[in-house]
Amino acid sequence: MPVVTVQLFASYAELVGSPAIVVPLAEGDTVSDLLRSLRSMPPASMLPDAPRIAVNRVFAQHSTLVQPGDEIALIPPVAGG
Amino acid sequence: MSRSTLVDRPIDATALIAEVTSPACGAIALFIGTVRDTNDGRTVTGIEYTAYLAMAEAELARILAEAVRLFDRPAIAIEHRIGTLDVGEISVAIVAGHAHRAPALDSVRYVIEQLKKRVPIWKREHYSDGERAWIDPTAPDCEVVA
Numbered sequence A: 001m002p003v004v005t006v007q008l009f010a011s012y013a014e015l016v017g018s019p020a021i022v023v024p025l026a027e028g029d030t031v032s033d034l035l036r037s038l039r040s041m042p043p044a045s046m047l048p049d050a051p052r053i054a055v056n057r058v059f060a061q062h063s064t065l066v067q068p069g070d071e072i073a074l075i076p077p078v079a080g081g
Numbered sequence B: 001m002s003r004s005t006l007v008d009r010p011i012d013a014t015a016l017i018a019e020v021t022s023p024a025c026g027a028i029a030l031f032i033g034t035v036r037d038t039n040d041g042r043t044v045t046g047i048e049y050t051a052y053l054a055m056a057e058a059e060l061a062r063i064l065a066e067a068v069r070l071f072d073r074p075a076i077a078i079e080h081r082i083g084t085l086d087v088g089e090i091s092v093a094i095v096a097g098h099a100h101r102a103p104a105l106d107s108v109r110y111v112i113e114q115l116k117k118r119v120p121i122w123k124r125e126h127y128s129d130g131e132r133a134w135i136d137p138t139a140p141d142c143e144v145v146a
Helices: A010-016 A031-039 B013-020 B053-070 B101-118
Strands: A003-007 A020-024 A052-055 A072-075 B002-007 B027-034 B042-051 B075-081 B083-086 B090-098 B121-127 B132-134
Touching (some): A010 B121, A020 A031, A031 A052, B013 B027, B027 B101, B042 B075, B053 B075, B053 B101, B090 B101
Parallel strands (some): A003 A072, B002 B075
Antiparallel strands (some): A003 A020, A052 A072, B042 B121, B075 B090
């Protein structure tokens, strides 16, 4: 089964205990499906229900399709400046 | 011109001013963000900044392109620091040059406000009691306003 690597940063990386997590991906999966798969994996169950997510370095909608090879990242509340 | 960079060395605001200065400029606006010694009643001894570097650079470039389009093509330069900073150090500097003051000032304001909403940079405050905490500006009890 294809997979994607989801990058984690800052507080999310700390919650999960890792900077990345590999998630199985089915054909036609959207960001929303990916989040559901991710949250069913024990280390990721601590993550919030609807985090912001970036696909290929752009903020994505939960309806965005995810393809194998996409660069996926969960974005905790940003605090630059 | 517009230029954005994340850096892991001290920010030289004077060098940024020189970058946007030209004979066509009648106004140069500068914003500097610095590390404050208190937050929410606690004594802060430093702030650790981390980023999703590739996306942060891309998002900053998009914000600068928007400002150039919205405010009559100012020249803009921005640097944001990554790493652990002491109190008083510069975390971000934004400079805009234009023939007139309004586009210069408006550009700087636009860039810092958008940065705070959209650029994937995070900060963890270090406190005098040894504790550390990630700052979440969206949390209801958070008073981060810098």
